[in-house]
Amino acid sequence: MRLSTKASAVATALTAALSLTALGGAASAATPAAKAAPVTCTAATTKITVQEVERPLNHLLLKAKNTGTKTCYAYGAPYLRFDEGQSATPWLEESTPQAVVTLEPGQTAYAAIGTSSPEGAEGHQAHELDVLFANRAMNGSVGNPGAAKLPRGGVYVDSSAFVTYWQTSASAALMW
Template identity: 65%
Template structure:
């Protein structure tokens, strides 16, 4: 009886090995799977614009429209710097969406920008906004900085300024 179990185990092992060999041979001759046609959204494949909104007060809407030919991912939140500030404005962590925003060609992602509040200090009139897309790990930028045109006369910015994560629609971006 013991010999029969051992023989069955050896046969099962040989069958599995033979199956793996066959599968390996099959996959080697099969056509390779086509790589996904997606890239990270950057200034090179999007058009970034800023617009003033009526509500909520002291907010701007940042729009990134995919102008490329491939789907791009708008990871995390954009890094924003007004004028020659030494660091990016803070990101509202609670604004993180359920998933990464994927933009097919022609589609847009949105981020809300809060420019000032009653709690803010050290305010100034900003004339320039630098936007840098985030890499997937959110530990650095992707591509180069782009400078969308601010509303005429610039915007008042103080220490309470913030930006949201990229959102799939403007209403979600302006909730914060």
């Protein structure tokens, strides 16, 4: 009878171990292998567009839609260069969001571009806009620039131009 009890205990333990293995396999099958770690958004994985807005005056709305297959992070604010300018448009620090904007495939990030103001100087009519995405440290860019089509006839840009940090909605971006 002792052998029978030991055999029964071994069988129970073996059944439990096999059940846990099967459950573990089912759990890993439920977790998609395609769910890769998020990446930094770039012009190669997003569609960049610019839209004129009525309010606030002298503003544009920049949109970056994640067209990739992975979730991406839109760090900081975009680096903008009008007409191959020598320096990027300054970021509006007051617009810093509480968290990094995370874009699932198909989602869009927004940034407002202030193009000019009465305090601005040295303005010109810009016809081209290059957009670069910030790296995680926000001390440089990643990937190649993406070209955003400006409104027909171009946009007047002066020394007071700025861009907001990436936001999760157009209204959040345009409040600046």
